Amino acid sequence: MSYEPKLVAFLCNWCSYTGADLAGTSRTKYSESVRIVRVMCSGRIDPTFVLKAFREGADGVLISGCHPGDCHYHEGNYKALRRYHLLTPYLVQMGIEPERIRLEWVSASEGNRFAQIVDEMTATLRTMGPSKVQATMANYA
């Protein structure tokens, strides 16, 4: 059986989720590997969510929010940006490749951009192969 990556995407309600919705209503084709979780703001995305996603078997995690300066709550996306840069070195230290986590700004009008990011990331994950996190954590030795 060929390997299909599982990509978990946390999208903010106001920009990125609406952007993904636009991709859908515009009938833009993009990879079905993505599992979208809508949150009110990218600033709501706790590092726990990302770790939980990897722990439960995600091969990659996409965090997406409004472009800088456009946050519905003024600075939630900056908080996401800072957390992302703090979390990534930790993931690398734990043996998770940095390519498996990505932060992108997608506005409500950028349906095509959303589709393109998902396709790109899926292609990257496909060449990388499955994440070993779930298997490592499940088995004690």
Next chain:
Amino acid sequence: MNDSTKNVATPPPVPKKKLQMAVYWGAACGGCCVSVLDVHEALFLVLEHADLVFWPIALDTKYKDVEAMPDKSIDLTLFNGAIRNSENEHIAKLLRQKSKVLVAYGSCAHMGGIPGLANFSTKEKLFQRVYKDTESTVNPDNIRPQTSYTVPEGELTLPVFYNDVKPLDKVVDVDYYIPGCPPQTERLVDVFKLIVTGATLPPAGSVVGVFDKGQCDCCKRTKSDNKKIKKFYRPWQIQDDGETCLLEQGIICMGPATRGGCGARCIDANMPCRGCYGPPPDVADPGAKMMSAIGTMIDSDDPMEIQEIVKGVVDPGGTFYRFSLPSALLRRTVQ
């Protein structure tokens, strides 16, 4: 004698049978056992109400003596230390069988503790370092410890060294957790008093001897609402003013993601909290919560500058999960 000990001295009728108590160490440094000794003169009150039937640091009770005890004959067992090898696991299971109440005592039994940091490595890498690479090792034949070896007199055995360090509740059911590295002795005395006075015990699985409030809520230092960090410092890199919140000075302090109850001895000594008391209630992963809290404090909106500031966090895993790695969502490095 202070007021707190008077209460213990006069409980209504002295119980006919003394409390049977055991203290055991798994993968531990011995500090937890010493924290039990730190009850000082209250030890006499403890001994008035309890018989210590098994305590390797102080008594010469053998494992076979414990095996000979009837099931559930020990009223209270304080198990400190993580599960590192098959001996730790065997005794944990034995004590679970023999004890009415089993307490994970201290950070190692609670969350994995300092020995749990070995989960950043593997058994193979550790053995390679210890039995081959260390500067003082001469081992040309690459001899490694065997778990069993036959000599003319019979078979010699050693416990199996595991690849993964585990907290106590990964191998047996645990009734209560008393966190800390080591737990504050006053909290232990409080818990002990509850048991001997026959007070209603909290529901099984509770973390006891702690506050529900976080460390920051108990902290005496001056705090502002808007914390901003332009550069992270390690404690030796900066002159602490002795009053302002350590985080606001750029020193990583685990206060925001740690439970209160320890008596803030580190803060009183002008050192940052390292997180030994574990996460507040309902927090799954203390390190992730800490990253969440600290991330928002970074004082920059520019990705390049943020990356530069974050470089100041040397060893993020070891800093944010110093005592909790084996119980974290990512409990070891990916293999």
